[in-house]
Amino acid sequence: MQKQENKKDYQVQFTLSKIVNLMFSTTYDPKTGKGDVIANVSIINKHDLNRVLEIFKTAMMSGLTVSPFIKILHEGESIGDLTIKEGKIGLATMCSITIDGILLKRGILVNPKFGGLVQIEEGSPVRFTDVLTYASTSIDPLEALMSQEITSVTQMISTGSGKILANLREVPIAARYDIDHVLSDIMDAGLSGILEVGEPNRKILDVPIERDHLGIVVIGGTNPMAIVREHGIPIETNAMSTIVDITEMSDIKDINL
Amino acid sequence: MQKQENKKDYQVQFTLSKIVNLMFSTTYDPKTGKGDVIANVSIINKHDLNRVLEIFKTAMMSGLTVSPFIKILHEGESIGDLTIKEGKIGLATMCSITIDGILLKRGILVNPKFGGLVQIEEGSPVRFTDVLTYASTSIDPLEALMSQEITSVTQMISTGSGKILANLREVPIAARYDIDHVLSDIMDAGLSGILEVGEPNRKILDVPIERDHLGIVVIGGTNPMAIVREHGIPIETNAMSTIVDITEMSDIKDINL
Known part of the structure; x- marks a missing residue:
């Protein structure tokens, strides 16, 4: 385990090099509404789900994020390298670097x-x-x-x-x-x-x-997570962590709390 | 209050510009052992003092910091812009940028x-x-x-x-x-x-x-604070926050827990 981690850490990776790779992987076309976007993945405790979704909804409806789209991941489900552990929930939301990916693809x-x-x-x-x-x-x-x-x-x-x-x-x-x-x-x-x-x-x-x-x-796509933190609710955010097909996401206003 | 904060924030100050000013203010001469050094100031809860000092002592004796010197600040005492609030303790320790100040002064x-x-x-x-x-x-x-x-x-x-x-x-x-x-x-x-x-x-x-x-x-002068955090003890660290006369500090090995 330790050895594997060492390998990964062999060279310092600056955020920019991660960003340009994710931008290249962005295939979302705003004209068709289809394709892959860059996602932030937040991990919360299962019992906080309703409170957190309520906060996310308020933030997203106030325009304090890039998009109202969200994908809820339950125990055992995976996204990118991440698998949701027992007692946890994953929330994939759009990362603002998606905008850079769209500009690049144009x-x-x-x-x-x-x-x-x-x-x-x-x-x-x-x-x-x-x-x-x-x-x-x-x-x-x-x-x-x-x-x-x-x-x-x-x-x-x-x-x-x-x-x-x-x-x-x-x-x-x-x-x-x-x-x-x-x-x-x-x-x-x-x-x-x-x-x-x-x-x-x-x-x-x-x-x-x-x-x-x-x-x-x-x-920043991470403003809703900042509000959750400001409320003292535990949340662990992996910004720019992976790409996700936008058709797997739902508009938060269609999610019943 | 809000207005005052706005004024201070008027322009983004990069860490480097703060550093070069503090380096200039460093007057500590390792030959005489006298002068001002750059300090990190950490704020902890009063009731955690003994546990935190124990951790600091271990870290400093293991060489995991710049120096064994520390100044303990009690309620109402001030250092730089900071005044210690009720129920809190301040711990001023040497910041590693002091080394840069010493090199500059040579x-x-x-x-x-x-x-x-x-x-x-x-x-x-x-x-x-x-x-x-x-x-x-x-x-x-x-x-x-x-x-x-x-x-x-x-x-x-x-x-x-x-x-x-x-x-x-x-x-x-x-x-x-x-x-x-x-x-x-x-x-x-x-x-x-x-x-x-x-x-x-x-x-x-x-x-x-x-x-x-x-x-x-x-x-980094902040390794002892990292250990305190790793132990789950609340600590708020202001790195590179002020300068302090080294004669006001004591060697941690002389402090009785």
């Missing part, structure tokens, strides 16, 4: 930059207050930020102000009009996570952008 | 690169398995890693194998002989955290180094 060279916290004031995103770049960390930025207990997603839902998880990618200015089309297709398909699209060569949410690029900020 | 251009996890096998450091660079994260890498529950410092003490917190800095090859002198002064002063000094232009613990530089790996 031929747009998208560069995922970082995960961070965005301060929202009276419903409007103001600035990034914390940042971890994908190219220089081997642990997932949003998992790291979530565990620092500096999010205030619950407060954001109730008051309109707070700090939520979000991430930034840069796209070249040449792809500007294509981006508008793809993003509008994404929204037509019921995905809701686009928080802000920047102007070319302009800062976005107080963060500078590379020359001849523009920034796109997407809401 | 005129060596030291470049703190990242915090990470080092796999130890049968007492020998083998490789970095996880890494977060200071230049690209606004939360402290060792705090982030500690909260991911992927350390196994307790196991390392009992079996000689496990994953501990450590960090890497690069120094220019021209300073090679000076480094030897400074590091030997540091060890003479009773600081114990130097885990590995690399060869110029060679990888260190499986991590590449910039050309004409060599790498120095120092044990």
Whole structure:
């Protein structure tokens, strides 16, 4: 067991290299509504299921995530490398890097930059207050930020102000009009996570952008998990853990609690 | 309250910029044993004090930290911006970035690169398995890693194998002989955290180094806190939080439990 783990750990894998592989594996087409998306998988205790689904529903209906789609995994069921243990439930939800996969498959060279916290004031995103770049960390930025207990997603839902998880990618200015089309297709398909699209060569949410690029900020798919943590309910989140066929997922509004 | 916080958060501060300011403030001279060092401040519950000190003592005597020096802060006492609340105890210990401050004050251009996890096998450091660079994260890498529950410092003490917190800095090859002198002064002063000094232009613990530089790996000052967490005792660590006069600290072996 220990030996096997050593093998896997032989070289440090930065988050970015994991992301680009998952982006390549994304086949979801917002026009047909079919294909594979990137999923975050959260593990909770079975007896917390109803409370957690209630929180997820509120977060997803408030647009505090990429999509309302969810797959519930019961004891013994598997997803990716993960098998759900006794007494546990797995919740697969869409990861915001799916948006990068969709852009890539439309031929747009998208560069995922970082995960961070965005301060929202009276419903409007103001600035990034914390940042971890994908190219220089081997642990997932949003998992790291979530565990620092500096999010205030619950407060954001109730008051309109707070700090939520979000991430930034840069796209070249040449792809500007294509981006508008793809993003509008994404929204037509019921995905809701686009928080802000920047102007070319302009800062976005107080963060500078590379020359001849523009920034796109997407809401982190892990905000519902941050709320669950903020409520003191145990949840273990594996962000960007695997791909899943979207037809295996259901809209959370169709799930009866 | 909220407004004040907003002001502080106005721009993202990367860990590296915090580090270089603290390095400049380091006045500790290993030859005289006097001056200010950089401190991590941990907050624990008062009733856990004896258990925590016992763990700290074991960790420090095993060399799993930068120094055996500690300052205990009681209710109402302050350090830096922090005041200890009722029912709590503060523990100020030496941060490994103190080593970088000492090197800088000897005129060596030291470049703190990242915090990470080092796999130890049968007492020998083998490789970095996880890494977060200071230049690209606004939360402290060792705090982030500690909260991911992927350390196994307790196991390392009992079996000689496990994953501990450590960090890497690069120094220019021209300073090679000076480094030897400074590091030997540091060890003479009773600081114990130097885990590995690399060869110029060679990888260190499986991590590449910039050309004409060599790498120095120092044990994270936060390993004792990781053990406390691994034991399930609540502890909140503020890494690199302030500077403290070393004469206000005591050697943990002189503290009676």
